[in-house]
Amino acid sequence: MNIRTICLAILAHGEASGYDLKKHWEDGPFFHLGGASFGSIYPALARLEQEGLVASREETQPGKPPRRVYSLTAAGSKAFIEDMSAAPEPDVFRSHFGIIALCAPFLSRETVARAIDERLAQQRAEVSTLEPLVESERHSTSGWLVDWGVTQFKNEIAFIEKNRSRLEALAGTAKPGEHLPVCALHDTDTQTAAE
Amino acid sequence: MNIRTICLAILAHGEASGYDLKKHWEDGPFFHLGGASFGSIYPALARLEQEGLVASREETQPGKPPRRVYSLTAAGSKAFIEDMSAAPEPDVFRSHFGIIALCAPFLSRETVARAIDERLAQQRAEVSTLEPLVESERHSTSGWLVDWGVTQFKNEIAFIEKNRSRLEALAGTAKPGEHLPVCALHDTDTQTAAE
DNA sequence: GTCGTCATGTAATTCGTTACATGATTTT
DNA sequence: AAAATCATGTAACGAATTACATGACGAC
Structure with missing residues (x-):
């Protein structure tokens, strides 16, 4: 699950700026699914635009800096559906x-x-x-x-x-220096030592 | 949770070679917690040794290539306990x-x-x-x-x-081009549009 | 005779973060 | 007057992956 895919997924819900995307991740209830910094979002959007998967228009707003609003193109929509249909790598949680x-x-x-x-x-x-x-x-x-x-x-x-x-x-049951198997299953050391 | 910490955690259970560490992750039942390639394990071990957190000895074995066996030093043990005591960043699962x-x-x-x-x-x-x-x-x-x-x-x-x-x-309930909020909570677009 | 296991390591590349740079406007 | 919000972007850096390189031994 890379940033690119998450950008496509959020843009599938409707147009958004880079700033919006970050807010969806940071403030939204789904920050577990993502969390990304501007330093990765803006380059990702720029690359997606180069590839023709998203299109952007500049929106000037009074009293605020202009925002660049991105939306999926037809090709982007297709790429999104392909990404979602692809076989997922099993989730890894480094806990x-x-x-x-x-x-x-x-x-x-x-x-x-x-x-x-x-x-x-x-x-x-x-x-x-x-x-x-x-x-x-x-x-x-x-x-x-x-x-x-x-x-x-x-x-x-x-x-x-x-x-x-x-x-x-x-907690604390291992004596200092004691060797414990990480998991008894495939710990060949202990078996070898016991022979 | 970086590779360094996981190396320390596994070495806390007893000495192991870089090859062993990989097996613990790949074949063990705890691959959810890690999964790392040789390209990251060996440099990590080398750096840990440079920092004095692990020590290594070469073990020659008949009929097999020699293996470099790593074990925690006193400093490494301390670093491990510190790592474990540190406040964890909340788990992110990019699912x-x-x-x-x-x-x-x-x-x-x-x-x-x-x-x-x-x-x-x-x-x-x-x-x-x-x-x-x-x-x-x-x-x-x-x-x-x-x-x-x-x-x-x-x-x-x-x-x-x-x-x-x-x-x-x-599934399929959104009409093509339809704009749906990612989450109703903080979607200011829909509110602005409704005003 | 080729493939799998044991074993270590380097190099190129990818992916992402942090920090930096800029600047107007609104809130405190 | 300072800080937060809105808004975009670049540059330096770090962490990890993939692919590459090497080589012996045993199994099929």
């Missing part, structure tokens, strides 16, 4: 919290407890951003996505609350 | 499926249906990778993470199965 959970035996109880608290706070914050939208977006385009998000975050919160003591109990 | 859900009105029913099927297949594949580990890893370091993953994936599958018709019903 700080996941690494902490994996490394709990090497970390102090306080570190683990704090990580759990922070994770819960973060997921709760996401829920309180999205939950008010469930009603207002029920019959809009984004209603489904809002529900998806709320459900995911709530489920994770429930899981962590239920299993936090089990994770905290793992 | 292809999420974008499709958001753009359903602009896509055909077939495209949306296929995307749903692919998503379900993908999440089910993750479950069948992780589920067999629930038992074997129950009392190991990674047990918690395995449970976390299984729960997350199963919950998402359940949600999609329950709500797929609702998403499919949205």
